[in-house]
Amino acid sequence: MTHSADLRLVDETAVPMLDALFEQSPIGLHLLDTELRVVRINPTTPGAKGMPVDELLGRPAREVYDMIEDEDVEALLTHVLETGEPLREYVLRARLDGDPRHFEATVLRLRGPRGRVLGLAVAVTDVTERERARTRSGVLDAVRAGVGRTLDPTLTGEEFVTAVVPAFADAAIVEVVDAVIRGDDPPLAPLPPDTPLMRTAYRSGSATAPRAHQVGDVHSVPGPTPFTQALTDLRPRVVPLDPAAPWLSADPARAQAITASRAHSLLVVPLTLRDTAIGLISLYRAGPAPAFDAGDQELAAELAAHTALCVDNARRYTREHTVAATVQRQLLPRSPETHTSLEAAYLSVTGVDPGAWYDTIALSSARTALVVGTVAGRALNATAAMGQLRTAVRSLSAFDLPPDELLARLHDTAGQLAAERADLPLGDPLRREALTADCVYAVHDPLTGTCTLATAGRLAPVLVHPDGTVTVPATPAGPRLGTPRDAPFAATEVEVPEGSVLIFTSTPLLTSYLSATSTPLPTSPDRPLQDLCDALVYALPPDLGIGDAAVIVARTRPFPSERCVSWQLAPDPTSVATARHRTAAQLTAWHIDDDTSHETQLIVSELVTNAIRYGSPPLELRLIHDRTLTCEVRDNGDAAPHLHHAGTAEEGGRGLFITSQLAAAWGTRYSSPGKTIWTELTLPDR
Known part of the structure; x- marks a missing residue:
């Protein structure tokens, strides 16, 4: 058989195969001429279903595909015809008999042997279920x-x-x-x-x-x-x-x-x-x-x-969170304690972090401790740890410890709590949650106009001066509570003029914002402190991202000078009588009742006697008429007094015991140099 005969056989076979393809293909096929009219189409083409094929021949493609939604079919076909760029697997949304469908179309430009454009070949597949x-x-x-x-x-x-x-x-x-x-x-x-x-x-x-x-x-x-x-x-x-x-x-x-x-x-x-x-x-x-x-x-x-x-x-x-908030409300003070020289308000910004706490604690000698801290963790676990640490701070503050020493002991307490947590059973999720906390502890002394503070972690207060200038005391950050103690705690003493505002917060972001803002805080002494708290909240940008924060806002006030007196005493036994006489006269001027005056004179006698016998000069007696009547005797000795229960045959040794029985509270406060023995008596009108 010759080569030409082979070609005729191929042609004779190709035409029936092409016819069979158009009749049997499950894919919609049709050919378009250069005018985008239908030249040939198979019955499975979406537009041809239910219609005789002969009725579609010669019709424009836009009529055959009028069910297409949101697309200009004629523009798509024209682009392929003019550029020759094929359109491959292009998904079209359509609606047939009210039913939404999806079709995938592939369009190719057809060219003759001499490059003449013959038209377009279009293959369409129903991909509704796939889409x-x-x-x-x-x-x-x-x-x-x-x-x-x-x-x-x-x-x-x-x-x-x-x-x-x-x-x-x-x-x-x-x-x-x-x-x-x-x-x-x-x-x-x-x-x-x-x-x-x-x-x-x-x-x-x-x-x-x-x-x-x-x-x-x-x-x-x-x-x-x-x-x-x-x-x-x-x-x-x-x-x-x-x-x-x-x-x-x-x-x-x-x-x-x-x-x-x-x-x-x-x-x-x-x-x-x-x-x-x-x-x-x-x-x-x-x-x-x-x-x-x-x-x-x-x-x-x-x-x-x-x-x-x-x-x-x-x-x-x-x-x-509700349970934790309820427990927290029971663990935290409802309102600050009233102090003569310090007005304080508690503030919660966007709610309270379950691990955050704040406190104001009345100390001896008209001083006030301000505490803010936050425990890492969530919900009840953080709240429980917060309650433990707050209780520990209050207990340690009763010993009149300097801020740095108090935080050192609090760090030891947090370490013990962390060790107990690490010893929980292996299945307890709390075992895998480390106990860490940040805390700032400060003591405001109105008689010296200073605030001594120390920090554990990243917390630091903001000091707003009476003229509106804002500073952050440069306090060395000690180790976080519950972490290895790789550095000592250090205390910093800063001057706090009368009328200043101290802001303690449980989040460093708020501290950074207050220290960097150019808008002065309205800290007028005549403005109610609660109004100042509200103004502080209103001024915060909504995108600051501070989350929950516990805040103490405290404004310093002058301590009345007429309610504090002090005398230097000679290290001589005759100073005991002098101290008693001066005390009696001062208490009369303060209109203190006779019973309290008599008890105070007895306490003064015992404390001055002990200072003369066991202390070192110079000696100083100070009386403070505040929420209680405070009696202080200071000397330069460092020997710690201790309570002694004298026997029945002993003639002495009962002085401090008598003092402890008469006073509502007493203690020792150390300074450099020397120490101060103080007592507090409850006043009848208090």
């Missing part, structure tokens, strides 16, 4: 990535409706059992009748869509309806929305909203976890959107399972 699966997968990914980023059950609902509208539904509603919002355990199914639900989220593709309830409304769901049924058997259901459906009469408000929105398909999905009913998701489709099907119902069940878990996590956090 629906892709859309469902995208919705599932969006819900998994976007829902549950917060521990707020109401925000969780907002995250859900944002993820599914309009990608999966035209409108979405999330309703959660009201008790779950407050942190209570969700009820077992079936949900009792008239159980209140809160609408936590609503989103619609239409800005004018009507609503049966506003977000935040608390209401019960009338029944029987698909909503109550879903909360009973905990099963999702697809419901065609027929205006004549009898169940619509049970919930007129919802029925009116459904009718007005022209929704035609409803997918009700319960939010459930371990046979409990957490809430309900309602998804609607309206207008040209297809009705929900079995695949949509399966996807919605997965979306609801993830959302229910997120809502339950938020519920658990809410309950734990």
